[in-house]
Amino acid sequence: PTPVNQKKIRLIHHGAANPSRQLEIMIEMMEYLDERFTLDLMLLTPTIANKKTRGYLDSLKTLIKDKPRIRIIPPVKSSEVVNSIHTYDIGVFLLPPINFNYANTLPNKLFDFIQARLAIAIGPTPEMANIVNTHNLGVVADDFKPQSIAKKLNSLTAEKISLFKTQADKSAKEFSAEKNKIILKDLVMNLLIET
Numbered sequence: 001p002t003p004v005n006q007k008k009i010r011l012i013h014h015g016a017a018n019p020s021r022q023l024e025i026m027i028e029m030m031e032y033l034d035e036r037f038t039l040d041l042m043l044l045t046p047t048i049a050n051k052k053t054r055g056y057l058d059s060l061k062t063l064i065k066d067k068p069r070i071r072i073i074p075p076v077k078s079s080e081v082v083n084s085i086h087t088y089d090i091g092v093f094l095l096p097p098i099n100f101n102y103a104n105t106l107p108n109k110l111f112d113f114i115q116a117r118l119a120i121a122i123g124p125t126p127e128m129a130n131i132v133n134t135h136n137l138g139v140v141a142d143d144f145k146p147q148s149i150a151k152k153l154n155s156l157t158a159e160k161i162s163l164f165k166t167q168a169d170k171s172a173k174e175f176s177a178e179k180n181k182i183i184l185k186d187l188v189m190n191l192l193i194e195t
Helices: 024-032 051-063 078-085 108-115 126-134 146-154 158-171 177-194
Strands: 009-016 037-044 070-073 090-093 119-122 138-140
Touching: 009 078, 009 108, 024 037, 024 051, 024 146, 037 051, 037 078, 051 070, 078 108, 090 108, 108 119, 108 126, 108 158, 119 126, 119 146, 119 158, 126 138, 138 146
Parallel strands: 009 037, 009 090, 037 070, 090 119, 119 138
Antiparallel strands: none
């Protein structure tokens, strides 16, 4: 884990710029956070995206135009994400449960945050919240409102963020691809033996 500067706490969110993900919530969250916090959004738009989705990134750029603590930064290849976000302090993801998939999501980005040794701040999505709470990796908001996640973040000290980052370091092996390959191999072998 990288050291935490109490005077400048760096938040990162990475992923697709899709209107259904309501990224405006994380932008609005910054209005309720104290001046220590900055937010970088590493957003990509798939080449097959429709016109509305392609225009969404432009609308977000307009929304943050006069917000110096928020930046949209260029995306990187998925294989480079962990190294790219490693220097941040907290990975942030708020995804309102507008459909079944969003309500039950367990996204790659959660595991990217862990592998990058970041603290984590999320909404109360059950599967993600279970991992964050069980392994003491960060904070879980009470709901998906920007004020709720901001309240949790504002209460954090540099020491607490460092603790969460250390917990991510301790949990990284358990949530690694190498560990999951063993589990998957055992599942497949058991299926083959049973048939």
